[in-house]
Amino acid sequence: MNSVQQIWDDANESKMSCEVLIIGSGAGGSPTAALLAEAGFDVLVVEEGRWVEQGTVAPFSLDQMEQQYRGGGVTVALGLPSIAYTEGRCAGGGTEVNSGLYRRPPTEVVERWRDRWDVRDLDPDELMKTATEVETDIHVxxxxxxxxxxxxxxxxxxxxxxxxxxxxxxxxxxxxxxxxxxQRQSMTRTYLPRAAKAGARILTQCRVNKINISHAKATSADVSLANGQAGTISFKFVFVCGGAIQTPAILQRSGLRKNIGQTLAIHxxxxxxxxxxxxxxxxxxxxxxxxxxxxxxxxxxxxxxxxxxxxxxxxxxxxxxxxxxxxxxxxxxxxxxxxxxxxxxxxxxxxxxxxxxxxxxxxxxxxxxxxxxxxxxxxxxxxxxxxxxxxxxxxxxxxxxxxxxxxxxxxxxxxxxxxxVHLCSTVPLGENRQLCGAGSYGLVHETKNVYVNDASLLPDAPGVNPQASVMAIAVRNARHFIAQEKPHA
Ligand SMILES: Cc1cc2nc3c(=O)[nH]c(=O)nc-3n(C[C@H](O)[C@H](O)[C@H](O)COP(=O)(O)OP(=O)(O)OC[C@H]3O[C@@H](n4cnc5c(N)ncnc54)[C@H](O)[C@@H]3O)c2cc1C
The missing domain is CATH 3.30.410 (Cholesterol Oxidase; domain 2)
Known part of the structure; x- marks a missing residue:
């Protein structure tokens, strides 16, 4: 883990650049970072929360809520009744604090997503093969x-x-x-060290406020660093993986609104x-x-x-x-x-x-x-x-x-x-332009280089614990991106 620590301590600057910026290091962001870095892309992961080593806080404790949850775990969806929800905010995101219960997306759910949202090439058998790989990687x-x-x-x-x-x-x-x-095989134990080993930089306590987009092309992100300093990160591609609440908020703050944040689905x-x-x-x-x-x-x-x-x-x-x-x-x-x-x-x-x-x-x-x-x-x-x-x-x-x-x-x-604790579907993927905020592989509609790759993409709630679905789809999309945009190195 030393290599990861070193990377973020060094990165205390107000201007940085990378080829691929990944915002958020949870179940979607971490495998995306590992796969892209291993394919030779110059990857920078920025994460709003801290790196909290497993074992240093008691699982499900108030201390954990304070250190690893957004808002100390006190967040609420307004309505009648209002519904309390929680999001992880730390390196590894929700995977560090969750119950670790793994459920593959049911085949009929994947078929529904493919057919109703018109998700191109979403083959249930292929997705299950990807799920099998993830299961090996995270020791299910x-x-x-x-x-x-x-x-x-x-x-x-x-x-x-x-x-x-x-x-x-x-x-x-x-x-x-x-x-x-x-011992929970969360992202700080699996895909994040793998990403770092392949050369990805990981910067914690760095919040992305806004992505700067001109003529459908994003060029940089405005960030707040841990020391309160404002910074800018320029990139060629950006993957927004902040989770189903923060991802649509980041996109909206960046001026992207069509089918973004209007279809939150929960259990x-x-x-x-x-x-x-x-x-x-x-x-x-x-x-x-x-x-x-x-x-x-x-x-x-x-x-x-x-x-x-x-x-x-x-x-x-x-x-x-x-x-x-x-x-x-x-x-x-x-x-x-x-x-x-x-x-x-x-x-x-x-x-x-x-x-x-x-x-x-x-x-x-x-x-x-x-x-x-x-x-x-x-x-x-x-x-x-x-x-x-x-x-x-x-x-x-x-x-x-x-x-x-x-x-x-x-x-x-x-x-x-x-x-x-299950939040998804705020930027559904697919070709159906009436319903979807992103294309079949997560490229936000009407942009050239802004991708989403987290729980936001699930077209609706899977009816089972969602992390397996989030990860299988993230790996699928990352592979497609690699095939499309070969690294220059
Ligand atoms: C208490 C709890 C229990 C759960 N139990 C289970 C379970 O047993 N099984 C299961 O399958 N699922 C479970 N889940 C759900 C599962 O954790 C999520 O589905 C999964 O983590 C979603 O992945 P994600 O990548 O979309 O978001 P997250 O894993 O939440 O990661 C998003 C990351 O992005 C960061 N971020 C957000 N905004 C910014 C920004 N502006 N700048 C920089 N970084 C940002 C966040 O800090 C966070 O670390 C649980 C969730 C919780 C909270």
Whole structure:
């Protein structure tokens, strides 16, 4: 890692230049940087956040939120209800802070993207081959031993109800074979060192404010450096990989607006805490089992559950639920996630650093969230929970099946803590000019050299954890770029 450290420490200048500028070092930006650098391009990666070495902050802790999340993890899409979302802001982006649960995009989803958005040459078989390569590169694997107790409880509840479930593989290595000692194979462990080895420069704590574009051609980017200094980076090509919220904001600040930021798609979730007779809490990891009986519309899984997050899940009905926090070691948080038909917007506003984000759930989304929370409560009862605490204002404590009807009756999405960590589709790719902000390989329509290569490109939400889709498409597009624009070296 020393070589990477050296590169960004040296780069404390107000003017730089490169052949390819990559903005953002997350799941889209890092593989793009590695592949282009290995193909001989002169690559500079700029990343707004810091490089935080894994192991120096506790996973899912407040400290991690402070150091590695945008806005300390407090970001919200306005609406009825407003929906809390989180974005990674550090070298490696979301891959450093996420749960590491890997799901290939389903074939029917890829076919839908190809057909409805008219994505040229998007062949599901080819994309799966690319996914296989990525899986090798980031060590996607199942647990080497038994899953944690909160994970097994999900499985037991699903088994009791005859519902489909499985264990999601993760991008992890297990050096000592202990399933509790996994090391996340995030971008700072995989593609970023690979990019640096191939000669890419990586500059952290450098924020791109705007890309300067004239006659459809971008020439430079205005940046703010870590020391507060303003700088300019000139380039021949630029890849915007800031994630589904920041990428459209950067493009809009640069004057690009057509089909940019108008179709935000997410997987909204609602939550509950379940209390068991025994100590089951695992504060620093998440369950790997997911219940897929109602997928792709509705899935169930487990969330991070340290004491602070248990308290947060009880907060909506704190007056009745607060006693439970004493027993947090016997509790864990679970979620119901839906594939939403609603859409949101990302709007950059002059004078504001971050864009304004809105999201509107449809009536069908609201109904799915209601039935999702109810079914998840049932699942937890079947798993042996003695009490279930749903996260919405006015919620009753559920102690048995008889309480489910009351909880469902009292539920309203507007009273619930709805949140998401899966954001995509703000610059959909494809040839359909009515729907798409970028072409079939990510070149922003009406520009000659501005590419997007991150979660923004997914035409709609994949209905599964999205990082595999983001990475497979990013690798596909990077390869196409390399074939089109051979390096001069
Ligand atoms: C808490 C959490 C849990 C998740 N769990 C999973 C999971 O288990 N499985 C899964 O598949 N997915 C998961 N995800 C989603 C997954 O992490 C994202 O889909 C993926 O990281 C998106 O990749 P990206 O490249 O689009 O954006 P990101 O990975 O977010 O990277 C974007 C990067 O760009 C940088 N950036 C933004 N704007 C600028 C700017 N102006 N200048 C310079 N740099 C900038 C950001 O700081 C960030 O580092 C999770 C996400 C979160 C937040």
């Amino acid at each position: 694997t199942h647990l080497p031993g038994p899953a944690s107790v909160p994970s097994q409880l999900l499985r037991q509840g699903a088994d009791a109800l005859g519902w489909k479930h499985d264990e999601s593989p993760r991008w992890m290595t297990y050096p000592d074979g202990n399933p509790r000692h996994g 909204p979730t609602v939550k509950l805490s379940a209390r068991f007779a025994d100590a089951i809490n695992v504060p620093d990891d998440v369950p790997v089992h997911q219940v897929k009986e109602f997928a792709p519309d509705l899935s169930f899984g487990g969330s991070a559950s340290h004491a602070g997050l248990i308290a947060l899940s009880l907060l909506d009905q704190w007056s009745d639920f607060k006693g439970a926090i004493e027993d947090w070691r016997n509790m864990a948080v679970y979620y119901a996630a839906i594939t939403s038909e609603g859409r949101g917007r990302v709007m950059s506003v002059p004078g504001l650093v971050d864009p304004v984000v809105t999201y509107r759930l449809t009536a069908r989304d609201r109904e799915l969230l209601r039935s999702g929370l109810s079914r998840l409560s049932l699942l937890m009862l079947e798993a042996g929970a003695t009490e279930v605490y749903p996260s919405f204002r006015g919620a009753p404590i559920i102690r048995g099946r008889k309480d489910l009807a009351l909880a469902q009756k009292r539920f309203s999405v507007n009273k619930a803590s709805v949140m998401t």
